[in-house]
Amino acid sequence: MTASLLTLDVRPILRNGGEPFPEIMKAVAKLESGQGLRLLATFKPVPLFSVMQKKGYAHCEKELGKGDWEIVFKPEGAAAPEPAAAVARPGQDDASAWPAPSHSLDNRGMMPPEPMVITLETLENMTPGEVLEGLYDRDPLLLYPELQTRGHQAHCEKTGASEYRVLIRCGSAS
């Protein structure tokens, strides 16, 4: 398990022409020791990087497509604290260095196991290294072992009440 991240989405503020800096600082003040901040913005907030660096946070950025960016700030020198009894959780691979998704699938409203079938079919036709973004009604728990067998990596996050967004990095296409 990685250290917890606090997610802050300032894209609505930016789209309304607002200034997100106070919100970001409030969020930083709320961070517990060792906790990181995941920021979603409509541009690459370069000035923020030096501000955060002074506070002792390193960053890694990722373009999400459509001009949106995801920046993860992590306390420097604080490796993700591993809880003693941590179990490797399927669907929680570190996706911070993956490229933006090249394919996307909306599997919501499909009967299990259709989402799994479609996802695996799509991956068969992708090149290793490409990323597939899939939306699901629930965490696709039975999909992960199959992905693992085929050498793909997956990162799942809950994006709504009954909505999960899973990034899958195509591995050695089996």
Next chain:
Amino acid sequence: MSIGSKVSRWTMVHFGCAITALLAAEVLLVAGYADPLAGLRAPATLAGVHLITIGWLSLLMLGALYQFVPVITNTTLYSQRLPLYSLLAIAPGLVAMLAGFVALGGTPFLATVWLPIGGSLVLTGFVLGAINLAATLWRARPLPLPADFVAFSLVFLLLTGLIGLGFALAFALPRPPAFLLDLTGRGLSLHVAVGLGGWFTLTVMGVSYRLLSMFMLAPDEPRRSTYAALVLTVGGLTLLVAGGLAGLWGGMAVGWVEALGATLAGLGVICYLADIIEFYRARKRRQLELNSVTAAAALTLIALALVLAALAMAWGVLGRFAGAIGYLFVFGGLSGLGLSQLYKIVPFLTWLEVFGKRLGKGPVPRVQDLVNERRARPGFALYFAATVLASAALACAQPVLWKIAAALQLVATVLITIELWRARHPDPNTKSSLVRPPGMPSPPGKPKTPSPMAAAAATLASSPSHPIQGE
């Protein structure tokens, strides 16, 4: 190390043993050996009851939990080998217990000492199963709400086994201690309540919250009523146990505590049923599959049994109708739900095992292609009709009607078992009835033809193994 195993290794073996026990118990009923009309405490009836509660329901639940606890908590089962050891303790233990009950009935060549021997073995098996599931849950903290139900159900499973072992010792020891005699004199209702209410009902709640919502595409975010279901059911049962034991060993008159506990637990089940009704109402999948229709029938019978029990309690006639109401709850409700969900789980897991490796690499059949709902429907319809008829015959003390209903129920169970067997043994070359269900997007990209070598390897690798026959 592999993360997450798709199919728990011994689950199908548990299911196979469980159905065997169910059929054996129904044969005993039809043959007239175990006769609920002759009295619930008759040794032959007790043998039948334990064949159902330990052999059928407990093995069914354990097998299902080994598969679903890892799925509910997104982790792996603590041990894939412990379920086998647990089963190797429970199955012979149950046979020894049955021998003990037969001895209790006065069969000359058997001794009642088999009761505590068998009971100890069964309890050992339960402990092994509970340790495995508890360790799995412990590693997966913080738990999602459905898993909390399972965590509490394991406590009640062990409590039920302990009380039962107390009875067995009281029957078998030459000079049992006074506290065991007190337990035997007044603890039967406690044993039944903790087993049926704690172990079975809580497990059914936890698993069905996840399973039914998944198969009906219903939003499964916990609601306030879900928390209420957990708190009321667990709290009510705890009160019931505390009140019962205080009455047994403390000599206190705490009848009102037990009544309050039973009422709270009943309210908890009502909250659960309200949640499930909401699943049906808010489902995205409008057309219900057979397993969802039969689950609704079974849950209706559970609700009916609860209402009847409350009415009987209010009129002070619970003792007279306990057999009929218990029959409706165990056979119509719990067993009906068990059979109806097996009809979905068995093909689903079999499909994963047999076709999982081939997914995306060419046409594979759909899960629905492994079953034929139209063929299975009469068996389920007959099953529910027969259990209702049998309960009514017990309530009205009609021996002839009871015999007919029990025979019909056996026929229905055999029909359902045949369908499950067919689903478990699909032809690996089954063709998909549909290349792509309507409304499904085509996968992007250029179709790749797998190399003949890869195709051959995939076919070889997916040769089905049949745990029911032993791997």
